[in-house]
Structure formats: structure tokens, C-alpha cells
Amino acid sequence: MGETSGAGExxxxxxxxxxxxEFQDLDPQVEQIVSALSxxxxxxxxxxxxxxxxxxxxxxxxxxxxxxxxxxxPYRMGPSDLxxxxxxxxxxxxxxxDRLVAEGLVTRERDESNRxxxxxxxxxxxxxxxxxxxxxxxxxxxxxxxxxxxxxxTALGEVLTRLLIRVEDAQPDAGGRLSDLDDTV
Numbered sequence: 001m002g003e004t005s006g007a008g009e010x011x012x013x014x015x016x017x018x019x020x021x022e023f024q025d026l027d028p029q030v031e032q033i034v035s036a037l038s039x040x041x042x043x044x045x046x047x048x049x050x051x052x053x054x055x056x057x058x059x060x061x062x063x064x065x066x067x068x069x070x071x072x073x074p075y076r077m078g079p080s081d082l083x084x085x086x087x088x089x090x091x092x093x094x095x096x097x098d099r100l101v102a103e104g105l106v107t108r109e110r111d112e113s114n115r116x117x118x119x120x121x122x123x124x125x126x127x128x129x130x131x132x133x134x135x136x137x138x139x140x141x142x143x144x145x146x147x148x149x150x151x152x153x154t155a156l157g158e159v160l161t162r163l164l165i166r167v168e169d170a171q172p173d174a175g176g177r178l179s180d181l182d183d184t185v
Contacts, residue, residue: 012036044144051136055129057103064096065105065130068122075122079108082120105129 010018012035016028049059067085068075083093097120100106105126111117145153
């Protein structure tokens with residue numbers, strides 16, 4: 001067995017051996033893949049969190065900025081659309097927007113054509129903060145994949161995309177909060 005991974009966590013091999021001991025029907029090949037993906041996701045989120053913290057924002061803030069950028073120019077969305085896209089409650093979305101408005105990264109204005117509607121818009125500073133985070137992420141991601149050949153990167157990307165499509169097709173409502181699943185029963 002290998003060394004124990006970070007913070008006393010068992011290695012994948014140790015984890016799989018323990019699972020097999022307790023659950024004999026386990027497919028170790030499947031468990032290795034799923035556990036590795038889970039650990040990779042967790043560690044990547046920590047790394048991204050450290051990067052955004054260097055920029056004075058949180059991963060949660062970055063997600064809002066990203067959603068606005070992905071909406072395309074002029075980078076505007078309603079708060080309910082943002083909340084739905086990010087799988088947040090309206091109250092949680094309001095809290096994030098308040099923080100980003102205070103930082104000057106977004107504005108919150110009434111829609112001139114419908115005074116009831118509020119529009120959240122990315123500011124120039126917000127777009128630059130998003131760009132800085134992307135620059136840091138690009139370096140991290142290039143380092144992460146440095147040992148893979150272009151062919152391996154292509155193959156990995158294709159396989160992961162197929163897995164993602166399968167999960168999204170099987171669980172179309174799983175993009176938001178887990179509590180949303182309770183509402184569908």
C-alpha cells in the first residue's frame with residue numbers, strides 16, 4: 001500500500017481494501033475511478049479556493065462572476081436566474097450579491113423596462129477579477145495535466161464528458177441544492 005494521503009486520509013488502495021472487506025460486491029475498478037474523481041474534485045476546489053482568496057474573493061463569489069460572464073455581453077442577469085443557475089436559495093443569492101455590490105464587482109439596478117425586476121450586471125472590476133482568477137486557474141490546470149500527452153488529454157476529456165452526460169441525463173435535477181431533490185418527491 002502507498003503512503004497515507006493528506007490529513008491522515010487513507011490512500012485509494014487502503015480505502016478500496018476497507019470497502020471490499022465490508023462490502024464484498026464492490027467492483028474495485030469502479031471504486032478506484034469514482035473515489036479518485038471525488039478526491040480530485042475536492043482537492044481542486046481547495047486549490048481554486050486558495051487562488052480566489054489571494055484575489056480577495058471566495059469560490060462562491062467567483063461562481064457568480066462566472067455565471068455573469070457566461071451569460072455573454074452585457075453580462076447581466078436577474079437575481080432569480082442567477083440563483084437558479086447556481087442552485088441557491090434567493091436569500092443565499094441576495095447575500096452573495098450584497099457582498100459583490102459592496103466590493104464593486106457587480107451592480108444591482110432596477111430594470112428600466114420593468115421597474116419590479118432587478119438586474120445584476122458585472123462591472124469592469126468584476127470582469128477583471130474573473131480574468132485574474134482564470135489566469136491563476138489556467139496555470140494550475142496546465143500544471144495538473146502536464147504529464148498527459150495531447151492524446152491522453154483528448155481521451156480523458158472525452159471519457160469524462162461521456163460520464164458527465166450520463167449523470168446529467170439520469171439526474172437532470174441534480175445541478176442545484178440537494179434539498180431540491182426533496183421538493184420533487
